[in-house]
Amino acid sequence: MRVTGGIAGVNDVVTVAADGAVSVERRSGVEERRLGEPALAQLTGLLGGAEFAALPSYRFGTSVADGFQYQFAHGGRTVTADQGNLVPPLGEILALLGL
Numbered sequence: 001m002r003v004t005g006g007i008a009g010v011n012d013v014v015t016v017a018a019d020g021a022v023s024v025e026r027r028s029g030v031e032e033r034r035l036g037e038p039a040l041a042q043l044t045g046l047l048g049g050a051e052f053a054a055l056p057s058y059r060f061g062t063s064v065a066d067g068f069q070y071q072f073a074h075g076g077r078t079v080t081a082d083q084g085n086l087v088p089p090l091g092e093i094l095a096l097l098g099l
């Protein structure tokens with residue numbers, strides 16, 4: 001996943017490995033953490049589920065000044081949305097990742 005935008009011009013990259021290891025690359029450095037089994041199973045279900053598969057590649061609406069854009073990539077599919085259009089399951093994915 002990539003998070004861009006905001007007042008500070010954020011350009012963060014979040015990578016989740018199959019074993020639940022999470023790497024968050026920011027300008028200030030790399031943060032490493034791990035998802036527990038229940039959270040990893042939930043994340044896998046959300047990304048592999050019908051809701052994610054049915055989303056259009058781009059979800060943009062009314063722009064939010066200094067807002068964020070999120071690019072979710074999984075299994076060869078990418079969905080990009082601005083912060084005002086984080087429909088399910090996108091908001092749930094962000095919450096699971098602690099973002």
